[in-house]
Amino acid sequence: QKEVEQNSGPLSVPEGAIASLNCTYSDRGSQSFFWYRQYSGKSPELIMSIYSNGDKEDGRFTAQLNKASQYVSLLIRDSQPSDSATYLCAVRDPNYGGSQGNLIFGKGTKLSVKP
């Protein structure tokens, strides 16, 4: 099965800094990419999706995709203590689970934002 790799962290940044979270994936055919935030003891919530090469911005969040390098990242600007959570990268595998594919999740990167 295809793989999605993330640095488990913890990644520690000071409040107000930019947090950079990275994800690599093994299947060149993947076309859809998602970032989820999971607070401790809670379920994942979708924060960003990206499908085309380049950057996609939504508020303090920017997703970056480079399909040639098989790399997707999430930047969090002006990090806040409330951003402290585990961030899961998910990649749709077009060859697994039907015509459009199931999501393959990375194990997540734990982010800690220090006041």
Added chain:
Amino acid sequence: DGGITQSPKYLFRKEGQNVTLSCEQNLNHDAMYWYRQDPGQGLRLIYYSQIVNDFQKGDIAEGYSVSREKKESFPLTVTSAQKNPTAFYLCASSMGWGNGNQPQHFGDGTRLSIL
């Protein structure tokens, strides 16, 4: 409110017992999924269903069973054959299978423990 409702929030299983986790959605989503999450681990797919009366095994289906008799409901039974059931169980759903850009949305999860 539209959403995905999982119940119960906490569940305890006795040895040799089957237990059923409920998942109901009112988002009119076609596809539904069950994941298992162990501490420090990513999400692992147990079963998924694209349409009513059809479902497929995921990566770790052994010891689990599902049904999809209604579009809104996708219950998961953890059977006595699952020897290590202690985990956080997450139900998710997504819109029509034909569009690979559709993200999955999660319920609040059920924590299952062995008595």
